[in-house]
Amino acid sequence: MSESIGVEKVELKHDQPDRDNQNQEALLVVNGLKKTYRSSGFRKQVDPVLQGVTFSLMPGETVGLVGASGAGKSTIGRIIAGLENADGGQVFLEGKDLLSMKAKERRLSAKSIQMVFQDPYESLSSLMTIEQLVAEPLVIQKLESDRFKRKKLVQKALNDVALAPEKYMNRYPHQLSGGERQRVGLARAFICQPRLIIADEPTSMLDTSLRLDLLQLMREMGRRYGVSYLFVTHDIALTRSFCDRLIVLDRGKIVESGCTSDVIDHPAHPFTKSLIEALLELEHY
Numbered sequence: 001m002s003e004s005i006g007v008e009k010v011e012l013k014h015d016q017p018d019r020d021n022q023n024q025e026a027l028l029v030v031n032g033l034k035k036t037y038r039s040s041g042f043r044k045q046v047d048p049v050l051q052g053v054t055f056s057l058m059p060g061e062t063v064g065l066v067g068a069s070g071a072g073k074s075t076i077g078r079i080i081a082g083l084e085n086a087d088g089g090q091v092f093l094e095g096k097d098l099l100s101m102k103a104k105e106r107r108l109s110a111k112s113i114q115m116v117f118q119d120p121y122e123s124l125s126s127l128m129t130i131e132q133l134v135a136e137p138l139v140i141q142k143l144e145s146d147r148f149k150r151k152k153l154v155q156k157a158l159n160d161v162a163l164a165p166e167k168y169m170n171r172y173p174h175q176l177s178g179g180e181r182q183r184v185g186l187a188r189a190f191i192c193q194p195r196l197i198i199a200d201e202p203t204s205m206l207d208t209s210l211r212l213d214l215l216q217l218m219r220e221m222g223r224r225y226g227v228s229y230l231f232v233t234h235d236i237a238l239t240r241s242f243c244d245r246l247i248v249l250d251r252g253k254i255v256e257s258g259c260t261s262d263v264i265d266h267p268a269h270p271f272t273k274s275l276i277e278a279l280l281e282l283e284h285y
């Protein structure tokens with residue numbers, strides 16, 4: 001693993017993976033990630049959004065990235081997925097330094113990291129059928145050129161997310177419910193056989209009962225196909241049953257991390273305490 005020079009340095013003391021995993025190589029290592037947006041007005045204001053973010057994720061692990069709105073969670077997800085550039089730091093996937101790769105090599109690695117977005121309606125083109133939408137990543141990533149084989153893979157992916165292919169393949173996104181659309185988003189992510197899925201607030205457009213259904217489906221599929229999740233959410237309550245570990249982000253810095261139940265039941269940082277108190281207050285209404 002020649003590219004992993006920086007990896008040893010980035011193990012956080014409070015961020016140790018469980019003992020079973022200690023001899024395994026991390027799936028994802030994010031090391032000192034920095035990002036600043038420069039606003040374009042008369043006064044060129046500089047807003048540091050990520051101020052040296054470091055964490056790792058083991059194969060098969062589900063890690064929750066929690067924090068208030070505007071903390072920088074989506075920026076982290078977009079940088080890992082290659083949708084945005086960083087100003088500093090490194091991202092290693094299975095020891096390979098993604099941010100220093102040439103464009104062609106980066107495209108080859110891109111299939112290993114898929115994203116599920118908050119709003120499936122916005123992220124799915126309204127002019128494409130469900131069959132075309134689920135097949136699209138195979139076409140973009142040049143993973144399957146045979147139309148017949150692509151159709152078979154789409155049918156399998158739809159079956160996996162409990163959408164009967166014969167019923168859904170020819171429909172358009174507006175002919176689906178929010179929960180069904182989000183399942184299409186999941187099928188699109190899984191069809192590339194990724195190692196990591198970054199799910200950015202995937203349930204926030206859904207009703208409470210559908211939220212838990214989607215998380216349950218994500219968990220089952222993650223286990224079946226050995227996929228890890230970085231689950232981005234402002235709602236710490238959703239992480240209790242879904243995440244092995246939590247990372248708490250406050251204004252571009254990680255302020256706490258650890259096993260989910262430890263963080264929720266015994267939060268150490270004032271910011272984490274305030275997230276949990278806000279949640280308890282909401283539950284009273």
Ligand SMILES: Nc1ncnc2c1ncn2[C@@H]1O[C@H](COP(=O)(O)OP(=O)(O)O)[C@@H](O)[C@H]1O
Pocket residue numbers: 037038049067068069070071072073074075076
């Ligand atoms: N493209 C952009 N240009 C300028 N500022 C941005 C851009 N994207 C995000 N930001 C700012 O960066 C901060 C973090 O955003 P984001 O990563 O979306 O936070 P979160 O997902 O935690 O709500 C916010 O203050 C947001 O306004």
Ligand SMILES: [Mg+2]
Pocket residue numbers: 073074075200
């Ligand atoms: Mg966000």
